Amino acid sequence: MSSYYFSxxxxxxxxxxxxxFSSFKSSSSSSSxxxxxxxxxxxxxxxxxFVSNSSLDLIEDAQWSTSQFNLGRIxxxxxxxxxxxxxxxxxxxxxxFESSTTNNGNVTQKYDENSIKQFFIEIxxxxxxxxxNPFYAVNDAITSPDFDLKVKLLAKKYL
Amino acid sequence: xxxxxxYILNKAGxxxxxxxxxxxxxxxxxxxxxxxxxxxHGVHAIASKLSINIDGMESHQESTANANSALLVSxxxxxxxxxxxxLQSIETDLFNLYVFQTLTGIKFIIITSPNPGELKxxxxxxxEVFKQLYIVYSDYVMKDPFYSLDMPIxxxxxxxxxxxxxx
Amino acid sequence: MSDDIILPSATSxxxxxxxxxxxxxxxxxxxxxxxxxxxxxxxxxxxxNRKTISLTPTSANSIYDKNVSSxxxxxxxxxxxxxxxxxxxxxxxxNSKGIQDLETRLNGLGYQIGQRFLELTKxxxxxxxxxxxxxxIEVLQFIHGSFWKSIFGRAAxxxxxxxDVSNEYMIIDNAPLVSRFISIPKDYGNLxxxxxxxxxxxxxxxSASFQADVTAHSVPVDGYPSRTVFLxxxxxxxxxxxxxxxx
Numbered sequence: 001m002s003s004y005y006f007s008x009x010x011x012x013x014x015x016x017x018x019x020x021f022s023s024f025k026s027s028s029s030s031s032s033x034x035x036x037x038x039x040x041x042x043x044x045x046x047x048x049x050f051v052s053n054s055s056l057d058l059i060e061d062a063q064w065s066t067s068q069f070n071l072g073r074i075x076x077x078x079x080x081x082x083x084x085x086x087x088x089x090x091x092x093x094x095x096x097f098e099s100s101t102t103n104n105g106n107v108t109q110k111y112d113e114n115s116i117k118q119f120f121i122e123i124x125x126x127x128x129x130x131x132x133n134p135f136y137a138v139n140d141a142i143t144s145p146d147f148d149l150k151v152k153l154l155a156k157k158y159l
Numbered sequence: 160x161x162x163x164x165x166y167i168l169n170k171a172g173x174x175x176x177x178x179x180x181x182x183x184x185x186x187x188x189x190x191x192x193x194x195x196x197x198x199x200h201g202v203h204a205i206a207s208k209l210s211i212n213i214d215g216m217e218s219h220q221e222s223t224a225n226a227n228s229a230l231l232v233s234x235x236x237x238x239x240x241x242x243x244x245x246l247q248s249i250e251t252d253l254f255n256l257y258v259f260q261t262l263t264g265i266k267f268i269i270i271t272s273p274n275p276g277e278l279k280x281x282x283x284x285x286x287e288v289f290k291q292l293y294i295v296y297s298d299y300v301m302k303d304p305f306y307s308l309d310m311p312i313x314x315x316x317x318x319x320x321x322x323x324x325x326x
Numbered sequence: 327m328s329d330d331i332i333l334p335s336a337t338s339x340x341x342x343x344x345x346x347x348x349x350x351x352x353x354x355x356x357x358x359x360x361x362x363x364x365x366x367x368x369x370x371x372x373x374x375n376r377k378t379i380s381l382t383p384t385s386a387n388s389i390y391d392k393n394v395s396s397x398x399x400x401x402x403x404x405x406x407x408x409x410x411x412x413x414x415x416x417x418x419x420x421n422s423k424g425i426q427d428l429e430t431r432l433n434g435l436g437y438q439i440g441q442r443f444l445e446l447t448k449x450x451x452x453x454x455x456x457x458x459x460x461x462x463i464e465v466l467q468f469i470h471g472s473f474w475k476s477i478f479g480r481a482a483x484x485x486x487x488x489x490d491v492s493n494e495y496m497i498i499d500n501a502p503l504v505s506r507f508i509s510i511p512k513d514y515g516n517l518x519x520x521x522x523x524x525x526x527x528x529x530x531x532x533s534a535s536f537q538a539d540v541t542a543h544s545v546p547v548d549g550y551p552s553r554t555v556f557l558x559x560x561x562x563x564x565x566x567x568x569x570x571x572x573x
Contacts, residue, residue, distance in 0.1 A: 019360060024374070034367045034374075037370060049359075066460075067457040088448040088534055090535050091445075124449065128395075133389070143342055143353055146385055148353050153376075304414075304508060
């Protein structure tokens with residue numbers, strides 16, 4: 001099952017929120033680990049924030065050349081795919097995952113661009129709700145446990 | 160009925176607004192307006208003392224308390240005019256004078272042209288003027304951050320609105 | 327040991343420290359990084375079985391469960407708004423050193439509203455029939471149109487470009503909602519309480535990466551005594567970007 005690294009980056013290229021998880025769908029019943037736990041190896045885990053942050057320049061370029069919110073696949077790094085979404089308020093959502101999607105050697109079980117887009121749209125909804133909190137200011141880290149839970153539920157629903 | 164002049168008195172009887180909206184009255188000096196306002200305030204107070212003795216009505220304080228609690232319970236004022244026991248109107252051959260009092264003790268006084276023989280009608284139209292005046296007062300005076308309570312009203316928007324509905 | 331990995335993103339803007347550990351297993355801690363909210367067998371179980379759990383005192387009635395994107399127009403009483411704004415001006419006035427300072431304070435209060443409302447308005451427009459504003463003129467039309475409408479219930483009255491200076495634009499409102507009942511005393515000079523609204527515009531523009539300074543100026547005309555011109559002055563760097571991208 002594929003693992004994902006999701007991060008929200010603020011307007012000053014500062015991280016607001018990160019989470020690692022793996023797909024809840026593809027787990028076979030025989031698997032001993034509970035679904036959702038990220039399966040990144042240590043060496044990959046280490047470079048994930050780097051890969052995400054290095055895509056910021058590409059995102060900024062795309063930011064002013066397209067008027068889409070969803071920027072789609074923006075970058076790839078040795079089999080790590082980077083998908084991005086940017087809000088009107090210049091907040092970046094970045095999703096990183098390994099492209100090797102073989103589950104029992106099944107290549108057709110590919111990442112679904114549409115569900116990634118849907119995931120981003122609903123994350124945007126959550127982000128706006130978080131922003132409506134008067135005790136939250138733009139570019140603060142999002143530490144709310146409720147937000148975290150909702151993000152993980154979305155991850156389970158779409159990825 | 161033509162409105163000659165509008166006075167607003169604070170709860171202590173001080174004149175906080177005076178406007179001769181239509182010509183018809185002789186101009187007084189600034190000091191005379193203050194004296195006139197103070198006199199009316201006094202007469203109003205004396206009248207309310209007298210009227211209790213005459214028909215044993217509930218005292219002024221009681222009626223205010225009742226009106227306030229009714230306002231809190233129902234969310235709406237039964238009758239905006241809290242001037243139950245004091246001086247309400249003076250009718251003469253030359254002018255009519257009407258007094259309106261809010262729950263907080265602000266008095267609106269208007270001086271109008273005389274309408275002999277049509278007491279009920281002129282009373283109603285005076286009430287209509289008071290209603291408008293109260294609305295404009297609540298909007299353009301009470302919601303103005305630069306107005307301090309019981310002080311003279313200088314708002315030009317209030318002035319404009321008052322002129323709009325009396326002319 | 328995987329615990330020894332030093333994550334570069336672990337800078338903290340928040341007050342949480344490295345020793346703060348979430349009891350529920352939910353909640354991101356920026357001092358710790360992804361290790362703080364990684365999914366465990368326990369939390370995985372909660373997620374799978376949709377157990378209702380109370381993470382914070384407000385979990386049961388959290389905003390995350392509410393629908394904020396409905397198009398239905400929600401109205402509030404103009405009187406309550408005016409009384410609230412009256413107190414806001416009074417409070418700012420009390421703390422301010424002068425007229426200029428008062429305007430700056432009102433601007434600052436509006437700024438945060440602009441930042442939030444920008445995102446909310448875009449969310450409410452929906453992603454199917456909306457796009458991200460990337461050009462100056464388009465973002466101004468958005469502010470003048472749907473943004474204004476979602477805050478004040480109607481579009482602004484006019485949008486003009488300055489004839490003399492290339493980076494100046496004007497949004498004109500004949501009767502700004504917040505200062506409808508406010509008369510500025512003569513000794514307050516050219517103070518305009520719509521500085522609050524200027525702050526809203528500035529917050530929205532800044533947040534959308536259109537850095538600008540916005541000021542409010544009273545320009546009364548017959549019939550509209552509180553007519554206000556919001557002067558929007560974009561930073562020079564922005565004009566460079568615009569000409570590079572779309573020149």
